[in-house]
Amino acid sequence: MKAVSALVVAGLIFLVAVVAMEMSGGALSDTFGIVRSVSAVPIPSGGSEQIANVVLSNGKQIQAKVSRPGDARPGQSVHLTLSRHPTSGGWMYEVDSEKEPAK
Numbered sequence: 451m452k453a454v455s456a457l458v459v460a461g462l463i464f465l466v467a468v469v470a471m472e473m474s475g476g477a478l479s480d481t482f483g484i485v486r487s488v489s490a491v492p493i494p495s496g497g498s499e500q501i502a503n504v505v506l507s508n509g510k511q512i513q514a515k516v517s518r519p520g521d522a523r524p525g526q527s528v529h530l531t532l533s534r535h536p537t538s539g540g541w542m543y544e545v546d547s548e549k550e551p552a553k
Contacts (some may be wrong), residue, residue: 479532480546481506483514485522502545504528513544521547 464532490498500516514530516522522545539540 478534479529482527482531483507483512483530485524485526486511487490487520487524488516502528504530504543506530512543514545516545518547521545 483506483509486501486503486505488500491501492498496509500519500522502514502516502522503511504514504522505511512530514528522528530543531546532541532543535542
């Protein structure tokens with residue numbers, strides 16, 4: 451009976467940790483990919499932002515926001531973080547130039 455209680459408590463603690471991370475807006479996971487192309491996309495407030503089309507190691511193709519121009523070039527291996535968008539709450543990938551991509 452104690453083992454079952456311990457498992458239930460551990461499960462609840464894990465669930466609370468996941469919910470807290472999602473609510474904090476922090477990165478939930480990270481991965482690496484190869485940039486296929488980069489384009490400028492207009493944003494509603496005016497101006498534009500760079501979006502990279504990236505192929506992940508599992509073959510999935512995604513789009514990632516490029517925070518600093520020049521951080522993603524076609525053919526380059528990049529580090530990506532997956533997190534919740536602060537306003538829409540949707541998932542978003544972002545090029546993380548702070549971490550060294552896999553060689």
